[in-house]
Amino acid sequence: MSSIMRAVTVKPPGGLADLAIGTIPRPSPRADQLLVKVAFAGLNRADTLQRSGAYPPPADAPATMGLEVSGEVVEIGAEAQGKGFKVGDNVCGLVGGGGYAEYCAINIGNVLQIPRGFSLEQAAAIPEVFMTAYQALIHISQLKKGEDALIHAGASGVGTAAIQLAKSWGARRIIVTAGTDAKCAFTKSLGATHAINYKTTDWKSEVLAITEKRGVDVIIDFVAGSYFNSNLEALAVDGRMTILALLGGPVVEKATIGHFLRKRLRVEGSTLRSRSKEYQAQLAELIRRDCIPKFESGELRPVIDTVYAFEDIAKGHQHLEEDKSLGKVLLRL
Amino acid sequence: MSSIMRAVTVKPPGGLADLAIGTIPRPSPRADQLLVKVAFAGLNRADTLQRSGAYPPPADAPATMGLEVSGEVVEIGAEAQGKGFKVGDNVCGLVGGGGYAEYCAINIGNVLQIPRGFSLEQAAAIPEVFMTAYQALIHISQLKKGEDALIHAGASGVGTAAIQLAKSWGARRIIVTAGTDAKCAFTKSLGATHAINYKTTDWKSEVLAITEKRGVDVIIDFVAGSYFNSNLEALAVDGRMTILALLGGPVVEKATIGHFLRKRLRVEGSTLRSRSKEYQAQLAELIRRDCIPKFESGELRPVIDTVYAFEDIAKGHQHLEEDKSLGKVLLRL
Structure with a gap:
């Protein structure tokens, strides 16, 4: 050669x-x-x-x-x-x-x-999307059968893998955010039970409404900064969040970290x-x-x-x- | 009766x-x-x-x-x-x-x-202090032999238990913060390798100096709000922090959560x-x-x-x- x-x-x-x-x-x-x-x-x-x-x-x-x-x-x-x-x-x-x-x-x-x-x-x-999604959802956040998951950027490569993994692992509600109605429809075809267009809907209020104010057990996040407080609010007691990217910036104005203690939350950042x-x-x-x-x-x-x-x-x-x-x-x- | x-x-x-x-x-x-x-x-x-x-x-x-x-x-x-x-x-x-x-x-x-x-x-x-310290240090933060730990409020009941557990589990450096020199000396008698009087010393700079800028693997925190950013800075790559109380308040101004991703940090709130x-x-x-x-x-x-x-x-x-x-x-x- x-x-x-x-x-x-x-x-x-x-x-x-x-x-x-x-x-x-x-x-x-x-x-x-x-x-x-x-x-x-x-x-x-x-x-x-x-x-x-x-x-x-x-x-x-x-x-x-x-x-x-x-x-x-x-x-x-x-x-x-x-x-x-x-x-x-x-x-x-x-x-x-x-x-x-x-x-x-x-x-x-x-x-x-x-x-x-x-x-x-x-x-x-x-490789990249399934290893990343598996790592975040199963290995780190330890999604269990019957739990509710929120997957941001649901139509992204990692999102499409995470939706399928959540379904396969027996998640109850698989809630997804995406930026267009077409993406929302697409994520539902993969197994999302609820898809929220974050450009037209306040996703945090919607997640709390869908879960009857309980919140979700697991969040897969790519946004960080601008989503951080809403993510903490959207987590249930004993909730876990894995942050995979900082698309919304690395800083939170007035981070409401009291949620960590009141709901015993776990937040982990990860890259592959x-x-x-x-x-x-x-x-x-x-x-x-x-x-x-x-x-x-x-x-x-x-x-x-x-x-x-x-x-x-x-x-x-x-x-x-x-x-x-x-x-x-x-x-x- | x-x-x-x-x-x-x-x-x-x-x-x-x-x-x-x-x-x-x-x-x-x-x-x-x-x-x-x-x-x-x-x-x-x-x-x-x-x-x-x-x-x-x-x-x-x-x-x-x-x-x-x-x-x-x-x-x-x-x-x-x-x-x-x-x-x-x-x-x-x-x-x-x-x-x-x-x-x-x-x-x-x-x-x-x-x-x-x-x-x-x-x-x-x-019961309370050893169960709380064991839960935070061993069960949640999973301190391993040879790792470095930072234990805030080292002279508190939980602090004194955590110092002994860290030593017993083979921690390398056991760094403690406390509010008086007498408390600092006391924590050293229990096994702390370094004790920092947070009222007279910038504890974060001191922790980074002690660890040669690497940071610590595990932090046990009771302060939250006002310590949050410094704690994130004081953690090493793959570091874990357990927050047990909110003595410094539930809100952080300009929380620097980029550290979560850059260092793959895990933060968990816990109560017993x-x-x-x-x-x-x-x-x-x-x-x-x-x-x-x-x-x-x-x-x-x-x-x-x-x-x-x-x-x-x-x-x-x-x-x-x-x-x-x-x-x-x-x-x-």
């Missing part, structure tokens, strides 16, 4: 017009990695933030964007031998970066098998990319155990909005930034 | 002068309770708040103050038979209220045996009294398993500041409210 490959190049901070296909050295897998010939890469908001300079990649990650891929195994590191995968296998998985390229190295602990009957395109839409290799591998193991069988039975499904050709990466980023997508946006290599 | 008994009576809101010894009906134990002839009752800040009208007791609790007692079993409810205790046994335990009285009913799940070699006076100083019977019983079981043997070996010890005679209850409340106590204040019946 050639020692160079095609990849999306951009030097942050960059705009859409700076997204170009260039060539960079082909990565060699570390001893504990597989090298994958990328078929599809998932696009994530973290990528657009990285491009614009707002989210520098971790020091040990490739500078190229892209946090998840599907493709064919072409090389196996020494320590990754005999761990269930061979050259020629189709796989998908979470990567620390470098997904927008012809070849990408994946830590062996992060590699997921392709669910039976799934295409590489479908498989590329699984910054976690240790061991943590990510443990989470991938839970996905293999708890989710892959449900993909194969049809109980869970990745939701794909649009697939862009490699050369159309700028259109893909624009699509994400316009906040109109219903589910995942992918890149076909 | 007479069907009436002596008890501290006060109609909230009441001041120190309203604390009087009167007579009320002697309680009958429910089927799942023991009746104890009280030898000692522990005084808690929750009692002084209840007296002043700021903390109404739960609906199903006795109106009389007092959340923990030691004494002799005099009667056993039908369902509490055969659960390890007989009439004449000395016991201690957490109660929902009613401790400031000659007789008090305890849920069988909350009853703790008296550690071998302990007096009833020593035993009365165990409001918890279900089942939760309290589960916690008592952990105390029986993890702490009673350590009391008997001398590794843990209840810290008693002063014991007041029953008739001197007003002095006891005054002592607590002056915030000068080092450890527990008890009432002798």
Whole structure:
């Protein structure tokens, strides 16, 4: 194989017009990695933030964007031998970066098998959103059967995964917020029992009305700042909230933290990319155990909005930034 | 036995002068309770708040103050038979209220045996503070061996228990805040590795200096409002904070919640009294398993500041409210 490959190049901070296909050295897998010939890469908001300079990649990650891929195994590191995968296998998985390229190295602990009957395109839409949603809803917030959940940004990639996981784990009410009536209708088709258009409705009052003033047991939040107090009010006694992003800013004017004590609330911030290799591998193991069988039975499904050709990466980023997508946006290599 | 008994009576809101010894009906134990002839009752800040009208007791609790007692079993409810205790046994335990009285009913799940070699006076100083500190530090915040802990109000009853538990669980640095140099010295005698007088020192800067800017893994907080932002800054990556009281108020001006995401923080509010019977019983079981043997070996010890005679209850409340106590204040019946 050639020692160079095609990849999306951009030097942050960059705009859409700076997204170009260039060539960079082909990565060699570390001893504990597989090298994958990328078929599809998932696009994530973290990528657009990285491009614009707002989210520098971790020091040990490739500078190229892209946090998840599907493709064919072409090389196996020494320590990754005999761990269930061979050259020629189709796989998908979470990567620390470098997904927008012809070849990408994946830590062996992060590699997921392709669910039976799934295409590489479908498989590329699984890792980031299902690992993030599973981590937030099940692993951290510990949603239990019969509980009520509030999932903000319900039509986002993570939102669509969280709705399905909540349904599959036996949530009673699955309340979703989204920014258009079309998104609201879409989330209901995935299993949301109530969808609130936050642009036309006071979602907090609506959540309290739906739950007969009790509040919800679990919240998955991406907004933080401007939603924080309303989220605390919308939580029930013993409620748990996982914050996954700061889209509403990192500061709350007059935070009403008395709720923490009065309702025994738990709030946790979490990200996936910054976690240790061991943590990510443990989470991938839970996905293999708890989710892959449900993909194969049809109980869970990745939701794909649009697939862009490699050369159309700028259109893909624009699509994400316009906040109109219903589910995942992918890149076909 | 007479069907009436002596008890501290006060109609909230009441001041120190309203604390009087009167007579009320002697309680009958429910089927799942023991009746104890009280030898000692522990005084808690929750009692002084209840007296002043700021903390109404739960609906199903006795109106009389007092959340923990030691004494002799005099009667056993039908369902509490055969659960390890007989009439004449000395016991201690957490109660929902009613401790400031000659007789008090305890849920069988909350009853703790008296550690071998302990007096009833020593035993009365165990339940509330060790259950609260264990719950916050070990059960909720999950302090692990080698981690660093910050314990606010280190000379308080809960603080003195938390310091000893942190040491016993293998914490590396046990950093304490307290309001006088005498209190600071006292906490060091219990195992604190660093004690900060918050009245003369900026505790947050000091904690960051002590931990070489890394921050602490666990914080036990009683202040909330005015400490919230500094606590978030003083937490390390993956740090956990349990908030046990709102002494600094329920509102934070400009709360810097970006730390939740950047450091993957977890913050939980907790109280013991409001918890279900089942939760309290589960916690008592952990105390029986993890702490009673350590009391008997001398590794843990209840810290008693002063014991007041029953008739001197007003002095006891005054002592607590002056915030000068080092450890527990008890009432002798």
